[in-house]
Amino acid sequence: MKEVVLITGANGLIARELSKRLEKEYTVRFLTRKKQHENEFEWNTNAGTIDENALENVSHIIHLAGAGIAEKDGQKKEKRNYIKPGRFRRSSFKSFTKEKSKA
Structure with a gap:
């Protein structure tokens, strides 16, 4: 069985x-x-929730999410926070580590 990689920022060029x-x-x-x-x-990211099914059997997480540079509405871009790695940890990492520790 292949290892599972979870990537944030799926719509970006790098991802x-x-x-x-x-x-x-x-x-x-x-x-x-x-x-x-x-x-x-x-x-x-606004609600701080994640579909926990995404974390099932994940062995690697690659965090590439961030604010888009091609935002058409300048005000909307300014109001939106950059997605910080800490925000990812708070909303998701706790459940990920709990699952890993059970294994």
Whole structure:
């Protein structure tokens, strides 16, 4: 069975290119604001929630999420916080480590 990699920032250029390379040896999952594919899981950064199914059997997390630089509405971009790694840890990492410690 392949190891599972979870990538945040699925819509970014780096995530897309990296996933193409990783898919040869790993099962790749993505955290995204809007789930569109079977290997994508919802991450609501405003509510601080994550679909915990995304973390099942995950062995590696690659955090590439951040504010988009191509935002068309300048005010909207200014109001939105950058997604900090700490925010990811608070909303998700606790449940991930609990699952790992049970194994």
